[in-house]
Amino acid sequence: MKFFIDTADLAQIKEAQDLGVLDGVTTNPSLMAKVGIQGKEAVMKHYVDICNISTGDVSAEVISTDYEGIIREGEELAKLHKQIVVKVPMIKDGIRAIKYFSSKGIRTNCTLVFSAGQALLAAKAGATYVSPFIGRLDDVSVDGLNLIEEIRVIYDNYGFRTQILAASVRHPMHIIECAKIGADVATCPLSAITALLKHPLTDNGLAQFLVDAKKFA
Ligand code: E4P
Numbered sequence: 584m585k586f587f588i589d590t591a592d593l594a595q596i597k598e599a600q601d602l603g604v605l606d607g608v609t610t611n612p613s614l615m616a617k618v619g620i621q622g623k624e625a626v627m628k629h630y631v632d633i634c635n636i637s638t639g640d641v642s643a644e645v646i647s648t649d650y651e652g653i654i655r656e657g658e659e660l661a662k663l664h665k666q667i668v669v670k671v672p673m674i675k676d677g678i679r680a681i682k683y684f685s686s687k688g689i690r691t692n693c694t695l696v697f698s699a700g701q702a703l704l705a706a707k708a709g710a711t712y713v714s715p716f717i718g719r720l721d722d723v724s725v726d727g728l729n730l731i732e733e734i735r736v737i738y739d740n741y742g743f744r745t746q747i748l749a750a751s752v753r754h755p756m757h758i759i760e761c762a763k764i765g766a767d768v769a770t771c772p773l774s775a776i777t778a779l780l781k782h783p784l785t786d787n788g789l790a791q792f793l794v795d796a797k798k799f800a
Contacts, residue, residue: 584762587639587770589750591618591629595773596636602776607639609714609750609770611670611694612646627663634664642692642712644670653680661689668692668711673701678708685709692748699733706743712768717761718751727751728760735765755779 585606588599591614599605610633620629630643641664645656653676657669661684669684670692671677681691685708692712693705697720705713715734717727734747746767752758755778761769 584766585639585746585768586758586776587642587748587768588637588776589614589752589770589772591615591620591633593618593632593636596633599773599776600636600638604776605637605639606768607641607666607770608633608637609642609670609692609748611644627659630660630663630667634666637666639666640668640690641666642668642670642694644694645672648672648674648676650676650679653677654683657684657689657691670694670714671710673697673705678704681705681708681710693745694750697730699730699737702730702734702745702747703737706738706741706745710745712746712748714748714750714770716751717749717757718753720751721753728757728764731761731764731766 586604587607587609588596588605589609591610596608615626620626633641643660645653647653647656653671660667660669668690671681673693673695681693684691690711692714693710694714696702696713696715702713715730720727731749748768748770749761749766750770752769752771752775755775758769758771758775
């Protein structure tokens with residue numbers, strides 16, 4: 584399973600990259616606003632800065648919601664860097680745009696996916712990635728992981744090559760369950776990735792080994 588980090592914070596991206604397990608980055612307009620990026624020029628530069636830190640795919644989201652606007656923005660984003668994947672919302676014009684991008688060899692991430700039917704459409708349009716938001720489903724008492732399972736079955740039934748990118752991941756158990764189901768990617772906050780490192784028996788065991796090591800040092 585690939586690990587993407589879900590942030591626009593350059594320090595966090597660098598920390599995850601330095602860990603050696605990072606496969607890419609996802610951003611969205613809220614994450615860009617959170618780090619104080621404003622204005623088109625600054626936004627475009629920030630995407631390039633992210634690409635220069637990460638060695639993997641970097642999802643950059645379009646703001647337009649009409650077909651022509653999505654195409655214009657997506658083509659501009661794709662030209663920025665070879666690692667850019669154009670993130671397109673799951674709306675009618677978005678699906679049409681994904682189909683167009685797919686025919687032009689521009690990679691896409693279909694975002695804001697909350698149902699198996701939406702994921703099926705994204706795959707048929709040729710999306711490179713589909714992003715089901717599991718945490719936001721859990722927030723409204725719907726099992727987000729169940730959606731990942733449904734999409735896995737559907738994609739496997741027909742050999743769709745669209746990668747399931749579990750998004751809106753909130754904690755390490757989301758990552759582990761996604762790995763068990765067979766999600767291709769999980770995009771996570773840094774805290775969820777580093778939480779995978781932790782186990783009290785590891786800490787206790789290491790402390791004891793270090794105490795014992797002093798006996799023969
Ligand atoms: C990533 O592609 C999504 O935009 C992101 O995971 C959404 O996460 P949130 O529900 O924590 O905002």
